Amino acid sequence: MASPENALVQEASQMKDHALPPTTEPSQPFSKDLNLGMFEVNQFSTLAKGKFSRIYLAKDRETGLEYALKTMRKTDLILGRVEEQARGSFKIQSEMDHPNVLRVFGQFEGEHEHESYIYILMELSRKGSLYDLMKQNIGLPEPQAAKLVAQLAKALKYIHGKNILHRDINPENILIGSDGEVKVSGFIWSKPMVDGRCSGLCGLLDYLAPEMLNGAENYDAMIDIWCLGVLTFELLAGKAPFEDGLMMTQKRIKNLDMEVPSFVSAEATDFIHKVAHHSGFANSEWWLTRRQILVLDPRKRLSLEEIQQHPWILKHN
Numbered sequence: 001m002a003s004p005e006n007a008l009v010q011e012a013s014q015m016k017d018h019a020l021p022p023t024t025e026p027s028q029p030f031s032k033d034l035n036l037g038m039f040e041v042n043q044f045s046t047l048a049k050g051k052f053s054r055i056y057l058a059k060d061r062e063t064g065l066e067y068a069l070k071t072m073r074k075t076d077l078i079l080g081r082v083e084e085q086a087r088g089s090f091k092i093q094s095e096m097d098h099p100n101v102l103r104v105f106g107q108f109e110g111e112h113e114h115e116s117y118i119y120i121l122m123e124l125s126r127k128g129s130l131y132d133l134m135k136q137n138i139g140l141p142e143p144q145a146a147k148l149v150a151q152l153a154k155a156l157k158y159i160h161g162k163n164i165l166h167r168d169i170n171p172e173n174i175l176i177g178s179d180g181e182v183k184v185s186g187f188i189w190s191k192p193m194v195d196g197r198c199s200g201l202c203g204l205l206d207y208l209a210p211e212m213l214n215g216a217e218n219y220d221a222m223i224d225i226w227c228l229g230v231l232t233f234e235l236l237a238g239k240a241p242f243e244d245g246l247m248m249t250q251k252r253i254k255n256l257d258m259e260v261p262s263f264v265s266a267e268a269t270d271f272i273h274k275v276a277h278h279s280g281f282a283n284s285e286w287w288l289t290r291r292q293i294l295v296l297d298p299r300k301r302l303s304l305e306e307i308q309q310h311p312w313i314l315k316h317n
């Protein structure tokens with residue numbers, strides 16, 4: 001099973017001065033120190049619960065702008081040994097500025113009913129997460145899935161371009177913006193790469209890459225591409241490809257033991273599948289000449305550029 005590892009402790013970032021633009025959606029970090037009193041928070045209506053957090057709708061009393069406020073009890077973070085990661089993730093995410101990455105606007109600390117909390121003020125995702133979206137569906141329509149995957153590839157290219165590995169791409173960490181666009185979040189396990197590589201075991205069991213499970217001391221950006229492949233499968237099939245008991249899931253990942261359902265189109269299957277299961281594709285020109293996403297050897301996985309050029313992505317975008 002995934003076990004946490006410590007990320008770098010990082011200082012909270014310096015916020016730049018700004019004036020809030022006259023829109024209903026927040027777009028800039030705050031120039032002043034934040035505190036809970038500045039926001040109207042309905043504590044009885046939780047937007048969602050995370051592993052270490054609760055997320056509330058928070059309205060800026062001065063501007064009326066709405067945010068999502070993530071509240072994390074310090075005791076829970078310390079017990080879960082993730083306090084450093086939580087602080088580090090804010091630093092990483094606050095330096096991101098991309099339409100497909102969830103924005104964070106500020107971080108502050110405070111006391112509430114004799115407990116210490118860390119608060120993170122974020123862009124509000126009004127449509128929840130991919131996890132919420134998939135709860136209602138048995139697989140998404142392919143055009144919708146291909147659009148989401150294309151946006152995710154763009155977001156990952158941006159994140160990798162900032163020398164960061166996300167390391168926890170999964171449906172709960174992909175939020176949906178007001179126009180249905182992808183917003184990557186959940187940077188708690190994200191880490192800067194050193195010479196293009198990272199180390200440590202982390203992430204959701206169903207999404208762990210084989211090189212992590214095989215104990216690779218360090219790995220590269222292909223780890224996130226593996227997760228993108230697992231996610232593509234789950235978006236289309238309605239369940240993750242290796243979903244099973246704890247030990248079996250690991251075994252199945254290592255053996256690439258998965259079966260794309262027959263209702264998934266040939267192009268989409270081609271995008272995600274190990275061809276051996278589908279003899280119909282074993283001799284296809286695409287398979288023989290190009291690499292795939294869900295392959296055991298990270299060096300043979302599609303790159304983010306190749307993903308964007310895949311016929312299934314091009315057809316629906």
Ligand SMILES: Nc1ncnc2c1ncn2[C@@H]1O[C@H](COP(=O)(O)OP(=O)(O)OP(=O)(O)O)[C@@H](O)[C@H]1O
Binds near residue numbers: 055068102124125188
């Ligand atoms: N900005 C947001 N707007 C709306 N809902 C959100 C927002 N951020 C998170 N959520 C909801 O809360 C859930 C949990 O959030 P998140 O995954 O960030 O918490 P966590 O599990 O404590 O943290 P992490 O994934 O970093 O370990 C998400 O799956 C999503 O449904």
